[in-house]
Amino acid sequence: MIDASEAVHVENLRRNFGAFTAVDGIDLRVSKGEIFGFLGPNGAGKSTTIRMLCGLLMPTGGKGTVAGFDIVRQPEEIKKRIGYMSQKFSLYEDLTVSQNIDFFTGIYGVSKEKRKARKDWVLEMAGLDEKRDALTRSLAGGFKQRLALGCDILHEPPILFLDEPTSGVDPLSRRNFWSLIYSMSRSGVTVFVTTHYMDEAEYCDRLALIYKGKIVAEGRPADLKERSMSRDVLEIEVDRALDALELLADAGIETAVFGTLLHATVDRGEEAGPRIEAILKSAGFTVRAIEKIAPSLEDVFVNLIEAS
Amino acid sequence: MRFQRIKAIVRKESIQVARDPFSLAMGFLMPLMLLFIFGYAISLDVDELTTVVNDLDKTSASRELVKQFTASGYFKIVKQVDRYQDIDYYLDSGRARVAIAIPVDFLSKAVTHKGARFQIIVDGSDSNTATIALGYASGIAEQAIRRFAGVSVAPVIDVRARVWYNPELKSKNFIIPGLVAVIMAVVGALLTSLTIAREWERGTMEQLISSPVKVPELIIGKLLPYFVIGLIDVLFSAGLGVFLFEVPLKGSLIALVVVSSIFLFGVLSLGILVSILAKSQVLACQVAIIASYLPAFLLSGFMFAIPNMPKALQILSYVVPARYFVGMLKDIFLKGNSISFFLFDAALLLGFGTLLFALANVKLKKVME
CATH class of the missing domain: 3.40.50.300 (P-loop containing nucleotide triphosphate hydrolases)
Incomplete structure (x- = not known):
């Protein structure tokens, strides 16, 4: 009704x-x-x-x-x-x-x-x-x-x-x-x-x-x-962000561009952080920072769209 | 229906017209230009026809004949040639449009009643002028024949032709009244055809249709300013016609305003309907020209007489509203007829306007597609 x-x-x-x-x-x-x-x-x-x-x-x-x-x-x-x-x-x-x-x-x-x-x-x-x-x-x-x-x-x-x-x-x-x-x-x-x-x-x-x-x-x-982000978001500061995005996507990591930064959605940040850093460094990227952040609505949205 | 909303639209539309150079030019400059073009430059009157003369007779009789042509005012001798073949050059080059050739035996045959002959050649490449020239020439020849036959002979039948309404047969006297119809068609249909299409293109229509404004309010509000411009143009054209071009206005000004208002209502409704259907300014403008300006120009009898048209076009002209308006305008200006003479035509135009206005109201929807 x-x-x-x-x-x-x-x-x-x-x-x-x-x-x-x-x-x-x-x-x-x-x-x-x-x-x-x-x-x-x-x-x-x-x-x-x-x-x-x-x-x-x-x-x-x-x-x-x-x-x-x-x-x-x-x-x-x-x-x-x-x-x-x-x-x-x-x-x-x-x-x-x-x-x-x-x-x-x-x-x-x-x-x-x-x-x-x-x-x-x-x-x-x-x-x-x-x-x-x-x-x-x-x-x-x-x-x-x-x-x-x-x-x-x-x-x-x-x-x-x-x-x-x-x-x-x-x-x-x-x-x-x-x-x-x-x-x-x-x-x-x-x-x-x-x-x-x-x-x-x-x-x-x-x-x-x-x-x-x-x-x-x-x-x-x-x-x-809260509901849709049981997973962690890592903010990555790296040179050549778009190339880095491609590399991480090939490695099966959900990644999105946020301005000049990358956001990777992972199950557990503590484990995934060092692994991402290793992947990027071995490919010759300069990783300036990797940090776990509170998810924004934008992260929620990207996550939901990728899931649907 | 709320007056407050109509007033708001009228004001807005008037401000926009006043700020738009194109609308101003179309509304006020274009009528002025048309009036001057048709009042001064274009004339269908045939006078001072350039004429070449080949007079082989060279007698008093032949000179008298030529003199009759020049004295009429319609023919102007540009050259006397000695050889008949030289006529060709003058007609071919366009230096002359008429040739008069008089053979050597003109006088002798005339006095002995042996059938004197002379020849008139007319350049027929402009058939309108040629027809008129032939008419003049035959008239003069007729008079010449009478003279040579002797003054004493009274004609068996005496024809006294007289032209009513436009005794001097001045073309601007019938063109300028009809021109009012053409100006109305342009101002009416062309200007209004842009109004709704412009709102769609600029995105303001979306705002308008989301408001509580009603369709008739919107249409009336949009028509009124152009109605006023149209009436100003009518009075302006009539004034210029009467005072500058000396076209007689024998009928009443009130009849002129009433009839013009009825016609305006029709073309304005047509313009707004086109605008509603086209939704783009370029398309609306083109459709408006084809639907109103061209018929008003070509099929209304404004310049080209309807009875001279092919049958198919004559029939087509019955659905051209400007045809009725031009007829009424000529009645008012030249004949001075009162409205009762063309009540039926006026009613027909009013019907046409009402139909288009109703159609515009039906077709303008307050939803998007």
Whole structure:
């Protein structure tokens, strides 16, 4: 049974594009007021899912409700109650900051009494009070993104869908953005957010990992780490990391690249460490450090994908 | 339907048009250019036809004949040649479009009533001009025959031909009213064809369709600014036509505005429908040109008279809305007819507009594919 009192509840949601299955029968439950992170690499089906939840895309199969309304039969009711921030920057670049806010105020039907207060709030939140008459085109990425968020929540929707809101934004702006999402969540807004930044996933109350259209894991960040990482992670600092990766993979050791470092997932770090060092050294690599670290969500994710 | 949302879209769309050089050029510069091109440069009037004369008779009678041609104002003698064969050079090179050849015995045969002859040769490579030139030439020849036959003979039948509505038969008088239809077709269909496609291409459509805005609100909000631009163009074209090019506006301005509004509603709806279906600006623009501009230009009777077209094209012209609009424009400008004369055509156009508007509303879906 679909529980309409939940912010989001879908079952067996599916979407095909021709012969390609973008979303392959997923179940999701998001409680009111929760920050729900939807993780996965590009092309895993994140945007397709979020569009179906927002009533922008009709599912090929499955059923469910968002804000208590049926996603197939009542998409327009859903649209009155959500804020949606698409992956592509969606404000009008040839309008000024102020004109963009006014436009969305009108579109979302914000009442006359609230208009000024909401506008002031967005300008302040986005830090654009001084630049209200600047063309949106001229703004830096972080400002654009905050303005977009502001415009999408002018009507104070109880549920917010954010599709990769922080892609292409500098780290400081990303942190500011997340503190904003936090404060909204505290005021009772449900936030459904997709990302491929694993560090951002740590901020979420609950997570679902999607890969090739299927949910491969779901739960609290801490539980996920514990449950799926009974094994150890070794961080290896070595020259020519990509060549080293190939060598270790040939030796049957699960290894992934993290920036300039390698992460190897092994059963027992104490044993595997010296063995890896020996393999690398004998092949002429310069090993600077091998260290056992606490697994991050990214390690969990790589591990889960390799297992699936 | 909420006025607040329509207003928001109208404002946004107006700001975007005002900031877009292409839209501004299409909306305001292009009508001006067309008016000047058709008002000044292109004329279908045939006068001062370059004429070469080969007068072998060289008598008072032959000179009198040639004089009648020049006096008409339609023919301009560029050269007198002595040998008949020299005519070829002038016609071949395009230095002359008409040749008049008078044989040596013209006067003697004329006075003795033995059937005087002379020859007119017309360059038929431009058949339109040739037809008109032949008409003028026959008329002048007719008069000449009467003169030589003697003034005393009263004609058995006296034809008094009179041209109504455009007595001087000036081509700009019928081209400029029709030009309003072409301008409307461009401004209406071409400009609006870009509006929805542009939103899809820039990704802003995804945001719009995720909002509670309703489809008719979106369409009306997008049409209104272009409707205003279109009406400004109508008044502007009419004003320029009347005051600069001296085209008579015999009918009422109100009739002009009412009829133009009905036509605008149709082409704007067509443009927005194309935009909805095409989803890309390049494709939308091309389809809009083929669906509105070309028919308005070629099949509306604006320049090329429909009764002279092949039967198949005549039938095709019945489904070209601009055909009805051009007809009504000429009625209003030249005949001064009141709206009751073309109520049926106006109703037909309104039906066309309503159909396209309804279709646009059905075809614009607030979902992605």
